[in-house]
Amino acid sequence: MERIWPSSVELSPARRVGMERVGQCLAMGMASKSIGVKFLFNPGSTEFWSDPRFSGQYNLWLRQIARQAAKSGHVFGTDEDARSSDAGDPMVQDWDLSSDPLLWARDRVELIQLLWQKLPERVLFDNEPYGELTDVLMGLVYQYASTVDIALRYVGGQFQTRDHVGDPDGRPPFSMVPKVRQQEALDFLNSYVFSATALAFPADLLTRLGPRQARSFELHHPFVDVPLGNVIRNLQGSMLVGLLTTDTIQRMRNSEAKYGAAAVLTIPELMAGLTQGLWSELLAPTPGSVVGLRRDLQRRHLERLSALVLKSSDRDNPDMRALARYQLTELKRRLTGRERAAGLDAYTRAHVVEVQARIAKVLDAHINE
Secondary structure, X not given: OOOOOOOOOOOOHHHHHHHHHHHHHHHHHHHHOOXXXXXXXXXXXXXXXXXOOOHHHHHHHHHHHHOOOOOOOOOOOOHHHHHOOOOOOXXXXXXOOOOOHHHHHHHHHHHHHHXXXXXXXXXXXXXXXXXXXXXXXXXHHHHHHHHHHHHHHHOOOEEEOOOOOXXXXXXXXXXXXXXXXXXXXXXXXXXXXXXXOOOOOOHHHHOOOOOOOOOOOOOOOOOOOOOHHHHHXXXXXXXXXXXXXXXXXXHHHHHHHHHOOOOOOOHHHHHHHHHHHHOHHHHOOOOOOOOHHHHHHHHHHHHHHHHHHHOOOOOOOHHHHHHHHHHHHHHHHHHOOHHHOOOOOHHHHHHHHHHHHHHHHHHHHHHXX
């Protein structure tokens, strides 16, 4: 029960003692899992069935049950808590109900990574179409995407409770996700979504992916070649945008105001961590070549920072514009001359030159507004 309104009539001492006894019985029964309470409702409504033998006791029982909300295991969350764009409680998830969703996510993505290493030998049997392998891989990539999404809510997140004032062991309505867990979530995304090795499939798998079979009378024929690159780009792009949305940034700003910058992951720390993680090959002491999907991801990051500088709306945090501009300025400074580093392939050299030119154009446009 999310909210039980107390009776407007003051309880007599005897009735109050009775309620306390009911509460004790409920606590004992719940602890031993040996009690059940049945409530009858009028058909098609949320009103209690009116029966003078029982109806008078409903509020008493409901109030006592509601007072147990803070007890361990009495977790409650709504669909809105799990799915709304500004949802910030990492413990309310569609796909996981464990005590540590981030640890569960790490275990699951590592299991999926292990599975796709062995897919050809597990899926490809004599006289089967190679498209079967593609179907299974796409299913695993979908599972991977729904799993890594769990980490987004840790960044700027808050734990929410629905305890009432005076509940035994009652807690405040919101409490912060500790900074160490927020940083762990950012590191998780950098490692399992954004890194060059996170979604690197073995050549033995890629060279055996066949065209997916048309299902029934589909209007659009499936791609002859497998658009795996597009799938990965969309996954990485959605996670990156999710970290830099207005809702996420607003949650982080509110948390910093309530709990202090030392206790939470701050917006500058998020943006600096993303830049370092996404551009690690080029920012290393000895720059290295950047593979195609990583170059695409870096361009997506550049586009998002540019949009924050040039297209900020009234809903955006005003600090975000300044911070995005600072990140672009620092990135351009750190990339200067890197295109001449030894060992870079032609794609990477051209990429570095283009990135510097685009940053300069964005910064110049901002200055001349």
